[in-house]
Amino acid sequence: MKFPYTIKLYMMIVENTKPRRGRLHMDxxxxxxxxxxxxxxxTLAGGGGLIGxxxxxLTGVxxxxxxxxxxFSNMISSFSSFFVLLGEGKIGWKQTAFIVPISLGGGITGGLLASSLPEKTMTAIAIALLTFALSLQFFRKKMTQQRSAVFSKKLYAPLYGISVYDGMFGPGQATLLMYTYLSTGLDYLSAIAFTRFQTFISCFGxxxxxxxxxxxxxxxxxFLGLGSVIGAQVSVRLAQKLKQEHLSLILNIVTFLLIIQLVFKMIG
Known part of the structure; x- marks a missing residue:
């Protein structure tokens, strides 16, 4: 008497697993x-996390x-794009040595503090910092772009703070790093290289x-990591073909859109 019910239950399980497998591949x-x-x-301007x-x-993750x-994906993709720029001579290993303890410590600190601050507080911090960074672009004097820059100790605190912010959640973290490195006089591709390396270290932590x-x-x-490597490789090669003015315009537009999205997110 129980045998037919066992078969029926087995058939129900088989039928229910078929669409799930198909859906899994789609996912x-x-x-x-x-x-x-x-x-x-x-990679081009930061803020990709507010897309992903x-x-x-929304997919239920x-x-x-x-x-x-x-x-995980940002850790892999940031290193892959940094490696391309390293091969192009836009940055050297010795230049990045000082970043390692700052960004690693910041990333670990941020990860441990991830649940201590409300999301609205984090969002408000992001809006204030991004607005400040964007305003500097319009009001500061035009600086001479160069491949290398001298990083003063005053830069360590903001770099550490951004890494902590990245470890916690970090909407617009890479954008803030871009502005920080550009403010030292670095050219755009070198700023991308430093940003991607620091992102790799802080994300690792x-x-x-x-x-x-x-x-x-x-x-x-x-799978998220696989896609991120593809996107990073395409964007870092595109960046080398664009003019400085175009790259700066992309950064400013993305920053403005990030601020708007964060404001609506905080209000909502």
Whole structure:
């Protein structure tokens, strides 16, 4: 008497798993596309996370898993784009040595503090910093662009603070780094190189904390990472073909759009 019910239950399980498998493959493709688009925008001007994070959350990914996957993908893509610029001679290993302890410590600190500040507070901080950075672009005197710059110790505090911010969540983190490095007189491609390297280190530190806490979903992170590498490689090569004026315009436009999106997010 129980045998037919067992068969019926088995058939129900088989039928229900078919669409899930198909949907899973669609999700993998979606994660690759999200990663590529996020990394493409993020490499050129920062702010890619404000594209990828909302989409991940809309697909039903829990917030801590979404942040962990974003840190994993950003860690891989930022190093891949940095490696291209390293090969092009836009930056050297010795120049990046001072960044490692600052960004690693900041990323770990931010990851550990991820749940201590409300999201609205984080958003308000982002709006204030991005608005300040954008205003500096319009009011500061035009600086002579150069491949190398002397980084004073006064720069260490803001770089550490941005890495902490990145480890916690970090909407617009790369954009803030871009403005910080450009303010020293670096040319745009060198600023991208420093930004991508620091993002790699801070994301590595933050990802380690999320991995330890068990928030990493390995059905999402690798595919998001694959897409992010594709987007980073395309954008970093495009950046080398664009003029300084065009790149600065992209940065300003993206920053303005980020501020608007964050304001609506905070109000909502």
């Amino acid at each position: 993998y493709a979606l994660f690759i596309v999200i990663g590529a688009l996020t990394s493409f925008v993020g 994070m909302p989409v991940l959350l 829990p917030v801590h898993q979404a942040i962990a996957a974003a840190k 933050a990802f380690a904390t999320y991995l330890y806490a068990g928030h990493v979903n390995w059905h999402i992170a690798p």
